[in-house]
Amino acid sequence: MNKLYARKPLVIAVAIAIPLMLGTASVNSAEFDIADTKVAVGGYAKFMLNYDTDGTITAPFNGDLYSVYTTPIDGSANAEKSDLHMTARESRLFIKTASENKYGTLKTYVEGDFFADIDSDGPTWSNSNGFRIRHAYGEMTMGKHVVLAGQTWSNFMDFAGIMPSMDFATDPGTTFVRQPQVRYQYNIGKGQYTSISLENPTLGLTAAGPYTLVNNGSSEDVMPDIIAKYFYANSRVTFSPRVVIRRFELEGDDAFGYGLALNTSLKFGDGHKAVLGLMYGDGIGRYAGLGFNAGAGINADGETDTLEYSSITGGVVFALQQNMRLAIGAGYSEQDEKGLEDGILTEYANKTAFSWHTNLFWNITPDIEWAVGVTMGDVENMADKEGDMTRFQTYVKYTF
Structure with missing residues (x-):
């Protein structure tokens, strides 16, 4: 703990200095017409500083993301590092178009x-x-009918009901999947719709934490994942149940x-918002x-x-x-130990994961945002061994 508090002044000083060095110039997205098609080009440049203490991670993406599930277990190589x-x-780029036709x-x-x-x-x-x-x-x-085909966020997600x-990376239990799909949506009325999608069925199974795949991560995929969703929103409340069949x-x-x-x-008070998510x-x-x-x-009897x-x-x-807004959130997830008993999982697989985070976001101008925050995560594997770490973050994002 003494080492942590010795380093914190440096991290805090860097986090405070970043917004003070910013200018106030504003750049708008480029919008133009090509024939009868409206085109917009934009994106953002984002600088991020991460500081890990009481443990650090090297995956995913070489540690630039902190998925709590990758928290190092006590006694492992990275458990005590900073x-x-x-x-x-x-940083990202996008191009979008809109055009009218007879349909x-x-x-x-x-x-x-x-x-x-x-x-x-x-x-x-x-x-x-x-670039990806x-x-x-x-x-x-x-x-009232909308048909989508291509790669985007899964229909199983609901951005209105999750923490920023x-x-x-987000708290354990938050769905995060982006994949190819075909989706049909019916707009029932203002702020209300139902949708169904057929999505990429890639297996992506892990047996020993984030690094060892069940059955080498392969399967014979002959049926897409089927997802149904209902969404309702008014000026104060959003509500979205979903189901996926695999x-x-x-x-x-x-x-x-x-x-x-x-x-x-x-939504409550003067612009505040509370969210809750459940998944099973x-x-x-x-x-x-x-x-x-x-x-x-594959279990001990050779069955799926x-x-x-x-x-x-x-x-x-x-x-x-x-x-300016302040976010305080948390998440907890649990994977059934029966997978270990049946021989599907190893003792290194995740059993429970918990994290809490707090972030402060400041829109200095409409095009420049600064944020600072901290995430503390804790995991336990099937062998009842635990690990924890803390990540301090700050970023500057220039939207154009």
């Missing part, structure tokens, strides 16, 4: 960032990172899994927490079997001023 590093790889309005959206790893060109000399596709889809709106975070086939044997989720939010599944796997939980595997998972998340976002 580390400071900076990155700009979350309705066609919109397209393509977005990418620099989170693809280039192992041969690391931070020693250039800090280069590869985040979103690439087309969407046709025909009155400073990077892609099929697993490993070494010629198959099993079905499912997941249920419910997120809700409530038997075979939910990668839909929970960046994929670091197993969905199914699914694994239970449950989680709860929540928090409050306080509007301190018109351009």
Whole structure:
């Protein structure tokens, strides 16, 4: 603890100095017409500083993200280390279009960032990172009917009912999946719709924490994941139940899994917001927490079997001023020990994970945002061994 408090003044000083060095120049997104199509080009440049103490991580993406599931277990190589590093790889670009035709309005959206790893060109000399596709889809709106095809956020997600975070990683139990899909949405009325989607069925199973795959991560995928969602919103409340049905086939044997989720939010006072999320599944796997939980595997009898998972998340976002907000949130998840008893999981697999975080966001101008925050995470594996660490973060984001 003495080492932690000795280093904290440096971290705090850097976090405070960053916004003071900013200018107030503003750059707007480029919007123009090509024939009968409206085109917009934009994105943002983002600088982030991370400081880990009482443990550090090297994955995913070389530690630029802190998924709580990757918290080092006490006694492991990184459990007592501290580390400071900076990155700009979350910076992104997008292009979107909108045009009218005889059926309705066609919109397209393509977005990418620099989170693809280039192992041969690391931070020693250039800090280069590869450009990758985040979103690439087309969407046709025909009155109350909307059809989408391409890659984007899973229909199993609900952004209205989750806590904001400073990077892609979130508290345990928060769904984070972006993948190819075909989706149909029916707009019932103002702020209310139902949707169903057929999504990429990639297995993504982990047996021993985040690094060892069940059945080498492979399966015979013959059926897409099927997801149904209902969403309701008014001026104060949002409410969104979802369900996903999955099929697993490993070494010629198959099993079905499912997941249920419910997120809700409530606005109160002068711009404040509270959120709550619940999730339960038997075979939910990668839909929970960046994929670091197993969905199914081969048990001791050689059969495909699914694994239970449950989680709860929540928090409050306080509007301190018109351009400043404070977020305080937490999440807890649990993976059933039966997977260890049945021989699907190893003792190194995640059993429970918990984290809390607090972030302060300040929109200095409409185009410049500064944030500072801290996340504390704790995990326990199937061998009842625990680990914890703390990450301090700050960033500056220039939107254009």
